[in-house]
Amino acid sequence: MEYSARLLRAAPIAAGTLRADMEIADPAFTFEAGQSSLFSFPADFPLADRSRIFSFCSAPGELPSVSIATRLTPGSDFKEALSKAPPGQIFLIGEPSGDFVLPRGKGPKNVVLLAGGIGITPFRSMIRSLRNQKESPFRIFLMTVNRTGEETPFLTECQEWERDGSVEWLPVLTKEGIPPGGSRQERIYEGLARILERAGEGSLLYLAGPPAMVDAFHQSLLGQFLVEEARIKSEMFYGYLSR
Numbered sequence: 678m679e680y681s682a683r684l685l686r687a688a689p690i691a692a693g694t695l696r697a698d699m700e701i702a703d704p705a706f707t708f709e710a711g712q713s714s715l716f717s718f719p720a721d722f723p724l725a726d727r728s729r730i731f732s733f734c735s736a737p738g739e740l741p742s743v744s745i746a747t748r749l750t751p752g753s754d755f756k757e758a759l760s761k762a763p764p765g766q767i768f769l770i771g772e773p774s775g776d777f778v779l780p781r782g783k784g785p786k787n788v789v790l791l792a793g794g795i796g797i798t799p800f801r802s803m804i805r806s807l808r809n810q811k812e813s814p815f816r817i818f819l820m821t822v823n824r825t826g827e828e829t830p831f832l833t834e835c836q837e838w839e840r841d842g843s844v845e846w847l848p849v850l851t852k853e854g855i856p857p858g859g860s861r862q863e864r865i866y867e868g869l870a871r872i873l874e875r876a877g878e879g880s881l882l883y884l885a886g887p888p889a890m891v892d893a894f895h896q897s898l899l900g901q902f903l904v905e906e907a908r909i910k911s912e913m914f915y916g917y918l919s920r
């Protein structure tokens with residue numbers, strides 16, 4: 678099943694990062710925070726490769742509006758077309774899928790969300806969804822990894838969530854303020870150590886972003902922090918692999 682959506686706006690939200698807001702007319706459309714869909718330009722759109730998978734970064738409660746966000750990788754004709762699409766442009770959205778969602782039944786209260794760059798998208802959906810509830814069943818620890826503050830997607834929202842206590846946020850910047858002799862890996866290692874200490878043993882760990890980043894988090898959690906595999910859930914943004 679495909680749903681027709683109308684572009685409301687597409688605008689930059691961080692360096693090299695675009696957010697697109699769309700409206701879906703069909704009231705039957707639903708999704709769960711953390712899920713993704715295939716987004717396509719219509720069949721008659723002059724583009725050879727018309728589709729990409731994106732996680733929803735808006736909460737289900739915001740329907741009929743949905744939002745996605747993406748890094749504008751140079752050379753991607755799809756993203757070039759998306760960034761130039763005018764309001765009113767029609768997109769087709771496939772049936773939402775994926776089990777990268779928060780636990781439904783009883784489970785650990787503390788949840789760590791590790792976002793590699795644009796990997797924040799499914800987490801923004803989860804966090805916005807939890808903020809709409811009277812009482813969140815989870816305590817959320819969010820670690821974002823970006824090269825600079827300028828490149829951090831949804832920076833002001835992260836600051837707001839931290840301020841109002843919705844999440845405990847740890848931003849890790851891998852290019853800004855690194856002392857001589859320091860490295861990106863060390864920064865990430867220190868960040869993981871701090872957030873794991875805060876969240877405690879038994880917390881669940883969600884990892885999202887380009888495969889290289891998710892893989893690095895995963896290896897480090899298993900190898901250096903001896904976290905059990907069963908506590909980890911990953912969403913790899915395949916497609917970024919090709920770069």
Ligand SMILES: Cc1cc2nc3c(=O)[nH]c(=O)nc-3n(C[C@H](O)[C@H](O)[C@H](O)COP(=O)(O)OP(=O)(O)OC[C@H]3O[C@@H](n4cnc5c(N)ncnc54)[C@H](O)[C@@H]3O)c2cc1C
Pocket residue numbers: 713726729730731732733745746747748750752753754755756775795798799912913914915916917919920
């Ligand atoms: C579950 C899931 C959720 C995702 N969520 C997001 C998100 O929220 N934000 C975001 O920016 N990206 C997300 N991605 C990745 C996204 O689908 C693109 O792959 C990525 O943005 C790179 O696109 P591009 O146009 O720059 O790729 P290009 O470098 O232009 O693509 C190069 C080649 O890779 C192919 N390709 C592109 N995507 C895929 C894919 N997913 N699987 C297999 N081949 C592919 C293309 O057809 C093309 O031939 C997600 C991917 C998955 C699987």
